[in-house]
Amino acid sequence: MDTDLVAALDIGGTKIAGALVDGDGTLLVRAQRPTPAREGAEAVMGAVDEVLGELTASPLWARAGSAGIGSAGPVDAGAGTVSPVNVPGWRGFPLVERVQKTIGGLPVALVGDGVAMTAAEHWLGAARGYDNALCLVVSTGVGGGLVLGGSLHPGPSGNAGHIGHISVDLDGDPCPCGARGCVERIASGPNIARRALADGWLPGPDGDATAAAVAAAARAGDPVATASYERAAQALAAGIAATATLVEIDIAVIGGGVAGAGDVLFTPLRRSLADYATLSFVRGLTVAPAVMGTDAGLVGAAAAAIALR
Incomplete structure (x- = not known):
């Protein structure tokens, strides 16, 4: 039978x-x-097995020839293990081996979630047609991935392009990763909200103190909320410019919940990028919002599986 389908896990x-x-x-x-x-x-793992159980029960399962996994990281693609920061029970967990056991030994590709999003945006989304791209997920954390020379570049461990832990403020706040002044420590949703609250922004009557609420306040003209997004945009611009200078990318695609702020984020980001991306070969860099939405992880995991063929 033709194995023209792949299984994807996000x-x-x-x-x-x-x-x-x-x-x-x-x-x-x-x-x-x-x-x-x-x-x-x-x-x-039981929840993973339940999801796989639904897929293997489908009449279409017989057409699946490989599987791809996009996982919160860090991941170790070489070892087939994952240690997601937000899943404390998994440290060096042998996910590829366990998934293979569940699905009857089909080949399995593992990438980090930022790399999966990048694969999706390059295949079907905002980075389609670009040979060199950086894609970012700006949400609870800040992740990313690279396309170089027309191909996904996950790196040996599957984590290449993890822009969230580039330091852009050498004497900045300590980051949970152990470094200081990381992009994530400044530009992630929780840190945008934390900074706004620390600087005197007050949530509305509903008590919503998320980055989305800060964005709404900025849209309404609140100067403290606006300043917190401008600082996040500056950190992202510095990280994007450093990456562009290092590997020569043509486009930076930004997704994740924080990108939902729209112009509140993108206007100061493009302005700051002009301050940091100053060399002739990075000045033409395009910045665009991601378009794949919540399916990006699954589509990107599928792209990783297709690459195994």
């Missing part, structure tokens, strides 16, 4: 999603479970 701290995907990137069968992130390793 594993994060909130949900575990799975799909059977065809060669055009269409998701034909879907399954999803909440991630029991505060429970032990086997409870989390």
Whole structure:
């Protein structure tokens, strides 16, 4: 029988999603479970197995020839293990081996979630047609991935392009990763909200103190909220410019919940980029919002699986 489909898994701290995907990137069968992130390793793997169980029960499963996993990181693609920061029960967890056991030994590709999003945006999204791209996920954390010379560049461990932990403020706040002044420590959603609150921004009557609420306040003209987004944009611009200078990218694609702020983020980001991306070969860099949305992880995991063929 023709094995023209791939299985895809998107594993994060909130949900575990799975799909059977065809060669055009269409998701034909879907399954999803909440991630029991505060429970032990086997409870989390149990949720993965339930998702895979739904996929293998489909009549289309016989057409699946490989599987791809996009996981919150860090991941170690060489060892087939994952240690997601937001899933404490998994440290060096042998995810590839366990998934292979569940799906009957099919080949499995593992990439970090930022790399998966990059694969999706390059295949079907905002980076399509670009040979050199950086894609960022700006959300609870800041992740990313690279396309170089027309191909996904995950690096030996599957983490290349992890822009969130480039230091852009040498004497800045300590980051949970152990460094100081990382892009993530300044530009992630929780840190945008934390800085706005520390500088005197007050949530509305509903008490919503998320980055989305800060964006709404900035849109309404609140100067403290605006300043917090401008600082985040500056950190992202510095990280993007450093990456562009190092590897010569043509486009930076930005997705994740924080990108939902729209012009509140993108206007100061483009302005700051002009201050940092100053050399002749990086001045023409395009910045665009991601378009693949919540399916990016699954589509990108499928792209990684297709590459195994």
